[in-house]
Amino acid sequence: MPGIKYEDFLDLDYDPADSELVCWFHVEPAADMDMESAASRVASESSNGTWAELQVEGSVTDLSATAFEIDGNTVGVAYPDELFEDGNMAQVLSCIAGNILGMKAVERIRLNDCEWPEKLATSFPGPQFGTDVRNEIFDAGDRPITATVPKPKVGLSTDQHAQIGYEAWTGGIDLLKDDENLTDQTFNPFEDRLAESLARRDQAEEETGEPKSYLVNITADANTMLDRADAVAEQGCEYVMVDVVTTGWAAVQTVRERCEELGLAIHAHRAMHAAFDRVPNHGVSMRTIAQVARLCGVDHIHTGTADLGKLENEDTVGINEWLYSDLYGMNDVLPMASGGLHPGLVPELMDRCGNNIGIQAGGGVHGHPDGTHAGAKALRQAIDATMEGVPLTEYADDNPELATALDKWGTDTPR
Incomplete structure (x- = not known):
């Protein structure tokens, strides 16, 4: 032998x-x-x-x-x-x-x-929509789509949460997003939050003439996530959000299968990723986590801010390029930039990462001196200025919300 x-x-x-x-x-x-x-x-x-x-x-x-x-x-x-x-x-x-x-x-x-x-x-399904969400859901053209998380991220009542969403949507934000640790707590129950937020979403769409949506966090055990996905579809929302690392890839695959039946896109939050990828010589890289997420079928995933935000980052640009790459005809994934962003960082972010991304700002919207609505307008103005090739300081001359944001934060990165 x-x-x-x-x-x-x-x-x-x-x-x-x-x-x-x-x-x-x-x-x-x-x-x-x-x-x-x-x-x-x-x-x-x-x-x-x-x-x-x-x-x-x-x-x-x-x-x-x-x-x-x-x-x-x-x-x-x-x-x-x-x-x-x-x-x-x-x-x-x-x-x-x-x-x-x-x-x-x-x-x-x-x-x-x-x-x-x-x-x-190809034994995995890959994304159902991928970067096509920018136009299939939002008609965003070439610009990045935008998202925001109400702040403080937990503790708001359902009414407060929905009102902040309304102010953000009417200010120009495309997506309201739950925080990764907001699911079905007593201060803001899932079903109430879903219904009230979408009611305000509908109001914002009517007022702005723009499509809006909501990244509602369904993270739980697999059976509960399926029930919540059903509820999301019944309420007329286009998305679910899943904390893909903490909930586990088998559960993500189960949700992906149900979301295809329901026509829902999946927004992947990467909470806990740093337990695997922060130490540069041990664990599993964010690049690999992003690959796994694409194969399992998410449509968005957070990939960092190319070292412009508050969180430690790996090779955001390289990860994004892999998410866009051809993979035997599989749909691509929309990278989401998040973590300490504000309007003053938008030009450099888009220079490093391009336009085919989502930009999520929390404190950089709600921390605006004139409130959430003005903060949302400032973020959208920064994107519009960058798309037009106009310096922010020049664009701010005719856009007071952006001017106020630049006075407060400049182009500094938070810690």
């Missing part, structure tokens, strides 16, 4: 097949381990190896992952397609981002990027 050893999972002359999932890891070996030994253990533990040399009847090596490239601390690992269950993201991640993150053989390990083969990628 042939033995299966760690070194059987390393072949630096191997050329991955087109059908294989290729993953790129940052690896820092443990003190008593060289890079080749660590790389072979990554491939072994994430496929069909174990710590003991095995004596196996017949061959199972065709199901072994192969560490095929080592470049400094970067390790490439190729996984045979047969290792994965089609359309099961939980199972895929249990392989490529599972036990290997806790192995003693590595001091640090981070899944940085994936190259998805066609068969595996």
